[in-house]
Amino acid sequence: MSTQKTVRQQADTVEENALRLEQEKAEQIVDALNSELANAYVLYHQLKKHHWVVEGAEFRDLHLFFEEAYEHAEEGADLIAERAQALGGVPVSGPTNLEQRATVEFEGEDVYDLRTMMENDLEMYGDIIESMRDSIELATNLGDHATAHMLREILFEVEDDAHHFEHYLEDETLVLEQATH
Template sequence: MSQQRQVLQQAGTVEGNAVRFDAEKAEQVVEALNTDLSATYVLYHQLRKHYWTVTGAQSAELGRFFGDAAAEAERHADVLAGRVAAIGGVPVSGPAAFERHSPVPFEGADVYDVRASLESDLDAYGDLIESVSSHIELAESLGDHATGSLLREQLVELESRAHAIHGFLARDSLSPR
């Protein structure tokens, strides 16, 4: 294998783009999207870990939930990375870069009980929802309405997942208080 590599675009740079979005504005949006991309991948890996390790009475139902949520996070990541490239940026990649850029902290390698796992997921979704919400405002204030629309679509799905987790964690309404 050849040791020579030609760098087409350095990570952290923004070049001209086919959608004719101003490069200075694109830099700000790329930074925001890479933050959300990183957080989404951190969440994705956490959800996959929970899918692999869930046990207990509701493990089948929770396994489906974790699997579906992870697939949704992976799809979101692909859309975010595609938008970064479309506006002239380089999508962040690799575990170290994800950890460095993400507002969602890595949960760690240990396995926790289901309630603790769901609470950690709810925290991660909350952090990502806050980030995406602020980036919608940023993108639209810079005139990038396509990114704003893309993030709004993801926000609806993120909030739906957070609501579902909240339901899993809620006290059973039929239980004595």
């Protein structure tokens, strides 16, 4: 383990950036990006949990579907974190900080029936979509068109995944198990 004690940049600070975005604007955008980053990781962990615990008649397809969805969440998170750093900020990290910064809430450690888990996921997707739209508007209004563009691309993927969840939740899917006594 490193014995280095020098802090190069404290968390929750924004330094000058080479992108020539005024520090006050960069601070607002980095704050929004850190919320989006935290949301992405809450979603990631919930989807990962569902990937691990899914069972039933549609196990294989849904196991792979959850994997694809959590990979999308992680890819988006990586882009968001790198953009926050490029703007002079420190990407939020660590489970406690992520939980505190997120505007969405993890469903908890319990395992639910498949339909409930997917409804919880779809609800979280909806909350993230609304939050990302607000962050896109903020970045656009502050003149950070590159961040707005990046978030739009991530939003497209988030909306597409949400749409797939919606399809799985249609009435004629997710085979219901009959209780046997």
